[in-house]
């Protein structure tokens with residue numbers, strides 16, 4: 001494959017900046033398994049405070065955050081209520097079923113944002129042969145909902161229904177800070193609605209590795225056992241945590257630049273005949289559909305790749321372009337021009 005000069009496939013494609021690499025090189029480190037890594041400890045304290053939780057746990061990936069949270073909340077035979085579009089359903093190798101023995105009850109919802117009424121009717125009555133409704137899972141922002149932001153009020157309504165019925169609340173916050181930037185609602189206010197939540201360092205924050213899971217002390221103690229059990233405990237992980245601390249200082253404010261650029265990209269794409277944008281753009285994800293051109297997503301993506309431009313394929317005629325630290329306006333404009341040329 002030609003090297004991609006402009007990579008819009010995902011916000012995971014960022015490389016650590018020189019400043020981040022310097023912070024990593026200079027990191028104070030210790031044995032993370034023994035709680036002796038000062039950089040990991042300070043990152044966890046900082047993220048716990050940011051999310052309004054008592055404690056936090058540094059993990060290798062967001063997927064592990066979701067899976068460990070599910071393992072702590074659920075027993076075999078339990079049911080998780082989640083949007084049909086959610087990452088745990090499509091992109092975690094059926095981990096909820098394979099590891100926790102829990103099944104997911106998918107809710108169809110516009111852009112992945114379901115309502116309190118939907119949750120109320122999905123909660124099962126206590127019959128001996130019924131799965132036990134245990135957990136409500138919310139993705140913020142909704143990746144396969146076009147980067148949609150769950151409004152705080154909707155989350156609060158869902159949380160009330162869940163808690164009244166004795167269910168726990170978990171947030172997949174892979175792009176939580178994008179939701180914060182777009183909505184102006186603080187991470188702690190979102191966090192107050194959840195028993196557990198996490199944020200990813202390796203998406204818009206631009207770190208090479210890592211995610212942080214937060215909750216109360218009892219939850220985090222149980223999560224830590226699963227971290228060991230699954231082989232997620234590390235050693236001098238401060239090298240990675242230093243990237244996270246650097247990102248919290250330097251890469252949070254700028255997330256709105258990614259959103260501005262995504263709006264610019266969407267505006268330009270909307271002007272191209274035959275391109276339809278299935279979702280309004282709220283954050284850094286832009287979905288486009290080329291069905292009306294009679295051409296396919298795969299072919300478009302391949303043609304762009306030959307010009308050094310990366311774009312994600314989401315379906316036969318659907319693609320996803322993501323703005324992030326490593327793409328600028330000139331790159332986005334070049335990508336749009338190449339798309340327009342190919343479609344004529």
Ligand SMILES: *Cc1c(COP(=O)(O)O)cnc(C)c1O
Nearest residue numbers: 061062063087139143172174200
């Ligand atoms: C990327 C992503 C994950 C998984 O995070 P990793 O750090 O890649 O394991 C989970 N949920 C959503 C919504 C994501 O976009």
